[in-house]
Amino acid sequence: MLNKEIVLVFKKFINDSCDAEEQDRVFSYLQNGEFLDEWNRAISEEADKSIDVNVLSALSSQHKDELENKILKKISKRSIPYWIRYSAAAIVLLALGISLSTFEKDQPTQEPAETLAANVEPGRNVASLTLADGTVINLDDKGAGKLSTQGNVSIIKKGDGEIVYQPIDDVKPVTANNSLATPRGGQYQITLPDGTHAWLNSASSIEYPTSFGPKERRVRIKGEVYFEVSHNKNKPFIAETDGQEIQVLGTHFNVNAYKDEGAIKTTLLEGSVKIAISSTKSLVLKPGQQSSVMPGRDQINVKRVDTEAATGWKNGDIHFNSADLKGVLRQLARWYDVDVDMTRVPAVKINGVISRNVSLAVVLKAIEATSDVHLAIENKPNGEGRRIIMK
Known part of the structure; x- marks a missing residue:
């Protein structure tokens, strides 16, 4: 049975509202691999929450970048298992990605790679x-x-x-x-x-x-x-x-x-x-x-x-459990209906889990957040569709 108190503490950590004692508890739990079911529940429930687009869209691009970098650095400071850092980062990127896809998609400028990815909606x-x-x-x-x-x-x-x-x-x-x-x-x-x-x-x-x-x-x-x-x-x-x-x-x-x-x-x-x-x-x-x-x-x-x-796909998730990056990109290609240029994709493994119900931009940022891989999306040369490439 899940420990509801621990779930609540994890949620506070995700939302950056822990006091010092609670934060130390969270890091201790995660470093020791304790309460992983509670961690997954907190991640899942926070990912399902609605985002206040009006508040997020009021942020400038610079402020968004600063906020993202601040929280990702906070998560990465401690020696927490790789996949757990990924999950926490994904929550932050989920909120930022939704704000970008809703706020920036109507701007009449030439589409950079980030905006292209934000505009690729899930299946x-x-x-x-x-x-x-x-x-x-x-x-x-x-x-x-x-x-x-x-x-x-x-x-x-x-x-x-x-x-x-x-x-x-x-x-x-x-x-x-x-x-x-x-x-x-x-x-x-x-x-x-x-x-x-x-x-x-x-x-x-x-x-x-x-x-x-x-x-x-x-x-x-x-x-x-x-x-x-x-x-x-x-x-x-x-x-x-x-x-x-x-x-x-x-x-x-x-x-x-x-x-x-x-x-x-x-x-x-x-x-x-x-x-x-x-x-x-x-x-x-x-x-x-x-x-x-x-x-x-x-x-x-x-x-x-x-x-x-x-079977995570059936429940709306993409799981990366020591998954080959090329295999992950094939999954994304099918779900987001894009192509992938595999010529420069390295033979690396990635870990984590993220919702299938977010834009492609969110997924690509989450992969980058906990790996040395840098991905982008571009229009195909013939103008027929888009493809994921290595930066």
């Missing part, structure tokens, strides 16, 4: 649904309510960002394939006819029948999808990707099968899953484990991972 709930007859429905154009009927199911849009397949009683099942796809800069949720819930990350897709057969529930995915599978011991759920199959009865797991990531990574949160890459090569994952499969290789590697980091 949103956008996807397209393809029906059995080839009809494509752009879901962000539709309001809540019934979208279509496919065989014995009604397709319902529930508010923003989710569709549900609801079986119709006393109607004979008709098997027809539908698919849901998100673009770069998009995400969406779907409840399948069996009650299984799936979350699609950016540049992802899932193909599925409108009615599952009597022996199995089979879907095919690309990109990254998180599943909470409805339990049915008599009808296994099978998620198919290029190069592997994941077989389950009822469980929670995440699949990352982006082609530019190389390996297909399956992370298990609850229950058990069977990873099969051929008729003779398979293994069963336990909760907390992640399998890695390289397409074309007859090998499955398994390791224990931080499942919260692997």
Whole structure:
């Protein structure tokens, strides 16, 4: 159970309102790795607070820079673990980044790199649904309510960002394939006819029948999808990707099968899953484990991972747990719908966590705050979109 008093002290530290005794307590806790759950809760709740834009926008650019540098130096003075310094810095940058994106975007000057990044907004709930007859429905154009009927199911849009397949009683099942796809800069949720819930990350897709057969529930995915599978011991759920199959009865797991990531990574949160890459090569994952499969290789590697980091995207976070910078930039490219020039990107690891609901400028500043990496964003030479570059 969280210690609410400690959470409160951490919040005061984040807001620069600690007295000397409280500040010493905070540094002691963080140096010793104590109360990390309380620290994460304080960070999360402070990040969710609304920002008084009128107050922040009254600051000149010089004052903003001075404020940012002052707080970052304060955090960096003490020997606090690297990822904790990052988290505290991210809170400051969150406020400053929002003020910049709201206050400076309307200025009629030539856009410098910082303003370009501030104007790159995060992804949103956008996807397209393809029906059995080839009809494509752009879901962000539709309001809540019934979208279509496919065989014995009604397709319902529930508010923003989710569709549900609801079986119709006393109607004979008709098997027809539908698919849901998100673009770069998009995400969406779907409840399948069996009650299984799936979350699609950016540049992802899932193909599925409108009615599952009597022996199995089979879907095919690309990109990254998180599943909470409805339990049915008599009808296994099978998620198919290029190069592997994941077989389950009822469980929670995440699949990352982006082609530019190389390996297909399956992370298990609850229950058990069977990873099969051929008729003779398979293994069963336990909760907390992640399998890695390289397409074309007859090998499955398994390791224990931080499942919260692997599935943070579903909850609106980007986790950098000793993450390769190039991999992080690929994530940002998909979510913010930008390109990345990898030619000068160093082979370094970064740590931390930040919300996916902030502008790209905030994320780039947060990465720079606790590393020697300096990033910028520029218009592409052909004028078609933007790209992240090394300064």
